[in-house]
Amino acid sequence: MEPFNNYLNFNTGEILGNCNILIRHLSDMEGMYHDLEAARKIINEGDRLIYRVYNIDVPEKYGHLQHCTSIIYPGRIGNEYHMTKGHFHAQEDTAEIYLVLQGTGKLLMQKKDREVKVLDMQSGSISYIPPYWAHRTINTGNTPLIFFAVYPGEAGHNYGIIKSKGFSKLIIEKDGQIKVIDNPNY
Ligand code: S6P
Numbered sequence: 733m734e735p736f737n738n739y740l741n742f743n744t745g746e747i748l749g750n751c752n753i754l755i756r757h758l759s760d761m762e763g764m765y766h767d768l769e770a771a772r773k774i775i776n777e778g779d780r781l782i783y784r785v786y787n788i789d790v791p792e793k794y795g796h797l798q799h800c801t802s803i804i805y806p807g808r809i810g811n812e813y814h815m816t817k818g819h820f821h822a823q824e825d826t827a828e829i830y831l832v833l834q835g836t837g838k839l840l841m842q843k844k845d846r847e848v849k850v851l852d853m854q855s856g857s858i859s860y861i862p863p864y865w866a867h868r869t870i871n872t873g874n875t876p877l878i879f880f881a882v883y884p885g886e887a888g889h890n891y892g893i894i895k896s897k898g899f900s901k902l903i904i905e906k907d908g909q910i911k912v913i914d915n916p917n918y
């Protein structure tokens with residue numbers, strides 16, 4: 733395989749070049765937001781774009797490094813901030829690095845033994861997601877949250893556990909403040 737360049741726009745998070753774009757609307761995240769009624773209403777009124785991922789095309793194999801940008805648009809579903817689906821890596825002993833380019837948010841992580849960790853995300857923050865931690869990103873600001881991620885080629889994604897159980901914490905807005913609360917459905 734030959735070396736290659738791609739070009740990242742630091743302001744928008746868009747990558748120009750050899751990449752595929754993943755687009756997630758609210759309707760792609762059924763049941764993931766706590767306020768099912770609010771989610772249903774928005775979907776019925778025409779749906780909403782929640783996030784995009786620009787993923788550079790690299791073999792999903794040991795020895796390679798996947799890399800991509802994620803752009804989470806600002807907003808809330810009910811009182812819960814816009815967020816990604818969240819996942820474990822299919823190959824659970826693989827880590828990941830997130831570097832924030834723009835915006836503010838939270839990185840919610842959880843292990844299978846239920847241990848939870850929430851890190852702040854802001855321009856310049858470099859978060860290390862160790863092996864075995866599921867991860868979800870939440871935009872708690874008023875502008876897009878844009879971050880660059882790097883992870884092992886073979887990591888893969890397991891969405892099933894999070895889809896069925898969620899995380900044990902929710903990140904919500906209450907009285908104008910960002911709050912981390914227990915997920916009543918967990
Ligand atoms: C991949 C990495 C990110 C997410 C992206 C969308 O391992 O963690 O690129 O894929 O932020 O999140 P999700 O949970 O929908 O894949």
Ligand code: ZN
Pocket residue numbers: 819821828867883
């Ligand atoms: Zn990941």
